Amino acid sequence: MTARIVIAGAGVAGATAAKTLRREGYSGEVVLVGAESGLPYRRPMVSKEILAATAAEPRTLLESADTWPALGIDLRTDTSVEAIEPDAAKVRLSDGTMLGYDRLLLATGARPRRLPGAARNMHTLRGVADVNPLRAAAFDGGSLLIVGAGLIGCEVAATLAGLGVRVTVLHAGPTPLDRVVPAVVGEYYRRLHADHGVRIHTDVLLDRLDDTDTGVLATATDGRTWSAPTALIAIGATPNTDLAAAAGLAVADGILVDEQHRTSAPGIFAAGDAAARFDPLTGVHRRAEHWNSAQGQGVAAAKAMLGVEIPPTEVSWGWSVQYGVNLQFAGDLAPTDDLVVDGTPDRPDLVHALRGGRFVGVVAIGRPAEFRSARARIADDRESRVRTSS
Numbered sequence: 179m180t181a182r183i184v185i186a187g188a189g190v191a192g193a194t195a196a197k198t199l200r201r202e203g204y205s206g207e208v209v210l211v212g213a214e215s216g217l218p219y220r221r222p223m224v225s226k227e228i229l230a231a232t233a234a235e236p237r238t239l240l241e242s243a244d245t246w247p248a249l250g251i252d253l254r255t256d257t258s259v260e261a262i263e264p265d266a267a268k269v270r271l272s273d274g275t276m277l278g279y280d281r282l283l284l285a286t287g288a289r290p291r292r293l294p295g296a297a298r299n300m301h302t303l304r305g306v307a308d309v310n311p312l313r314a315a316a317f318d319g320g321s322l323l324i325v326g327a328g329l330i331g332c333e334v335a336a337t338l339a340g341l342g343v344r345v346t347v348l349h350a351g352p353t354p355l356d357r358v359v360p361a362v363v364g365e366y367y368r369r370l371h372a373d374h375g376v377r378i379h380t381d382v383l384l385d386r387l388d389d390t391d392t393g394v395l396a397t398a399t400d401g402r403t404w405s406a407p408t409a410l411i412a413i414g415a416t417p418n419t420d421l422a423a424a425a426g427l428a429v430a431d432g433i434l435v436d437e438q439h440r441t442s443a444p445g446i447f448a449a450g451d452a453a454a455r456f457d458p459l460t461g462v463h464r465r466a467e468h469w470n471s472a473q474g475q476g477v478a479a480a481k482a483m484l485g486v487e488i489p490p491t492e493v494s495w496g497w498s499v500q501y502g503v504n505l506q507f508a509g510d511l512a513p514t515d516d517l518v519v520d521g522t523p524d525r526p527d528l529v530h531a532l533r534g535g536r537f538v539g540v541v542a543i544g545r546p547a548e549f550r551s552a553r554a555r556i557a558d559d560r561e562s563r564v565r566t567s568s
Contacts, residue, residue: 181206183483184269184277186259186421187285188212189221190469191450193240194476195283195483200249202484208251209277213258214305217243221305222469225333226499229309230341238306262425264443281445281483284422284433285476288415288451288467293325296387299394299408303330304415312410316343319407323347323394325387327354327378329498331412332367335376336500346404347371347378348396350413354378358496358507359541360517362526366543367500369524374501379404415467417452430454432465437490439479449479457491459563468496493557506546508553509539528552 183199185192188210196210212218218240227233236242246253254271261270268278290302301312316322316338324331327349335345347354353364354371368378383399393407419429428434428442432454439447439455450472454463466472471494478488495508511531515538521527528548531539537556542549 181280182209182278183207183281183283184209184211184259184279185283185285186211186269187283187287187450187452188214188218188253188255189285189287189450189472190218190240191287191453191472191476191479192283192285193218194473195285195449195480196251196253197241197249198477198480199484200251202481202486204484206280208249210246210251210253211257211259211271212253212255213272214307215256216306217241217246217253217255219306220469224306224309225303225330226337228306229303229313229334229337231313259421262421262446264425264427264446267445279445281447283479283483284441284446284448284452285450285472285479286418286421286433286448286452288417290411291413291416293384293387293411293413296389296394296409298389300387301408301410303334303410303412312408313338315408317341319393320344321346321406323396323404323406323409324412325384325396325409326412326414327351327380328357328412328414329355329496331410332371332500333498334410334412335371335378336374339371339374339376340501345376346406347376348382348384348398348404349378349380350383352380354380355498355505358511359505360511360513360515360529360531362517362519363505363529363541363543366524366526367505370501370503415451417454417465419452422448422452430463432463434463438482438488439475440482447479447483449475455491459491459560464491466494468494470495470497490561493553493560495553504544504546505541506543506549507539507541508549509556511539511541515539 219238258272259269321344324347353361354367385397385399388395394409396404417432422433423429433448435448454465498505515531518530519526529541540552
C-alpha cells in the first residue's frame with residue numbers, strides 16, 4: 179500500500195503542512211482537501227486588499243496553480259472531509275470517495291460567530307466568497323454598521339471608509355482591538371479611525387438586532403440605537419471541531435493536541451485555528467487565531483507527522499494594516515501587565531508588557547526592527563522557562 183497523508187483543510191495551516199512534508203523529504207502521497215472552490219489564498223488579504231479589489235488574483239494566492247502538481251500534492255478543491263473512521267484509518271470525502279491514510283492532519287479552521295436577528299441584512303467575513311456580497315451591500319446602501327472592533331472589524335472599517343462608505347462600529351469592550359493590544363494602543367486606533375470619519379462606540383452591550391424597511395436597527399441594553407442598510411458581524415470565530423468530535427477525538431475550545439500536535443487518536447494531528455495546543459508553562463490548551471501562528475503550526479505539525487521533534491509552543495504574533503499604518507503584536511498581554519511605552523502621547527509606537535518582572539509581550543506601530551528584537555527576547559525567555567520546568 180502506498181503511504182499517504184491526508185490534510186483536511188487547505189488554509190494556511192494545511193497548505194503549509196503539505197509543502198513542508200515535501201521540503202522534509204516525504205515521498206508518499208499528500209492529499210490536500212479544501213472546501214473552498216479556489217486555490218489556497220492569503221486570508222489576511224480578505225479584509226484589506228481583496229475587499230478593496232486592489233490586488234490581482236496571483237498576488238492573493240499562496241502558490242500558483244502549477245506549484246501544487248509540481249510538488250506532487252493532490253489538491254482537491256470544492257471538497258471536504260465529511261467523516262473520519264479512526265479505527266480503520268480512513269476518511270470519507272464529500273464526493274463519496276473513501277481514502278485510507280497513514281496520518282491525518284485536521285486543519286479545519288474556524289467559522290465566524292453570529293448574532294441572532296436581522297439575518298436578511300447581516301454579513302460575516304471569513305473567506306473570498308463573503309467579499310462580493312458585503313462590498314455590494316455596503317456600496318449600495320452607502321453605509322455600514324460593524325459589530326465588533328477586533329482585527330476584522332477595524333480592518334473592514336478602514337478599508338471601506340477609504341472607499342467612501344460611511345462606517346459606524348459598535349464594540350462590547352472598553353477599547354478597540356482590546357484582545358490583542360493594551361488600552362493605550364486601542365485609544366490611538368480609536369483616534370486614527372475618527373480622523374478618517376469612523377466612529378467607534380465602546381462598552382456597547384447589544385440587546386437585539388432587528389430588520390427594518392431600511393436595513394438593520396441595533397439596540398443596546400441601555401436603550402441607545404444605531405441603524406444602517408447593512409451590518410457586518412465581526413465578533414470572533416468558533417473553531418471547526420464537529421468533524422473531530424464526531425470521530426470521538428477530544429475537543430473543548432478547539433481540537434485538543436499535545437506539544438507535538440497529536441490528537442487523542444493515534445495517527446491524527448491538528449493545527450491552525452481549530453487546534454488547541456498544550457502549553458507546558460500554563461498547563462492548559464490554548465488556541466491562536468493569527469495567520470502567523472497557523473503558518474508556524476503547519477510547519478510544526480508536518481514535522482511531527484514525520485517523527486521530527488519540534489520546539490515548544492511558539493510565541494503567538496500577528497499584524498494589522500489600517501489606513502496604511504502597520505501594527506504588530508506578540509506575546510501574551512493582559513490588562514494587569516506593567517507597560518513601558520515609547521513614542522508620543524498621541525502615538526505609542528512601542529509598548530513592552532512586563533509581568534512579575536518578566537518580558538511577556540510587545541506591540542509596535544511602524545517599528546518592525548524593534549518588534550523583531552522584542553519578539554526574539556520573549557521567545558528566548560519562554561524557551562528558557564520551558565527547559566527549567568521540564
